[in-house]
Amino acid sequence: MGIATDTLVLVTDGRKMLFLRNEGDDKHMNLQVEKKERRDDAPDRELSTDAPGSVFSSGSSARSSYEETDFHQLEEDRWAHEAADRINSRALKNDFDGLVIIAPPKTLGELRKKLHKETEKRTILQIDKEMTNQPLNEIEKLIDGETEVEAPPEVLA
Incomplete structure (x- = not known):
């Protein structure tokens, strides 16, 4: 069992976005690439300019430091939010049913x-x-495997 014709498939991670469309039917899936986007990670020196902050503990001379912000993770989260914004816009324009x-x-x-x-x-x-680096036939197999309906247990007579 597969997905209906014209179903939109978003395959993404923190660096890539693939928009695929099923041009087949629910029995014979045929995913085709509509759009492919990729972002390149900037080096750490371009994402942050300061060392992690530190603070003095009151009543002592001990210092503790703040955990450094993971700018790469923030960028991946921003990428996911951008993917959601795009898919939301398409849904509101009735660009896809599934x-x-x-x-x-x-x-x-x-x-x-x-x-x-x-x-x-x-x-x-x-x-x-994680499927952004997989060929389309592997993505099709994954979707097909996830949408299969289990056969009802046999009744013993």
């Missing part, structure tokens, strides 16, 4: 925070797995 989202758990969590109710209504499947 949506499949495939993303690693952290990215999927960030996406879910930003999904519009209209997008949520159209989402038929969410898979928490």
Whole structure:
């Protein structure tokens, strides 16, 4: 069992976004790339300019430092929010009836925070797995495996 014709599939992580469309049917999926985007990570020196801060503890001369901000993670979260904004915009324009989202758990969590109710209504499947570097046939197999309906147990007579 697969997904309906014209279903939109978003495959993303913190660095890549793939928008795919099923041009096949629910029995023979045929994902085609609509759009592919990639961002390059900036070096640490371009993302932060200061060392982690420190603070004196009152009543002693001891110092403790703040944990350094993970700018790469912030950039990945921003990327996930941008993907959600794009998919929300498309849902509000009735660009798709069904949506499949495939993303690693952290990215999927960030996406879910930003999904519009209209997008949520159209989402038929969410898979928490990293698939941006996989060929289309592997993505099709994953979706097909997730949408299979289990056969009812046999009744012994």
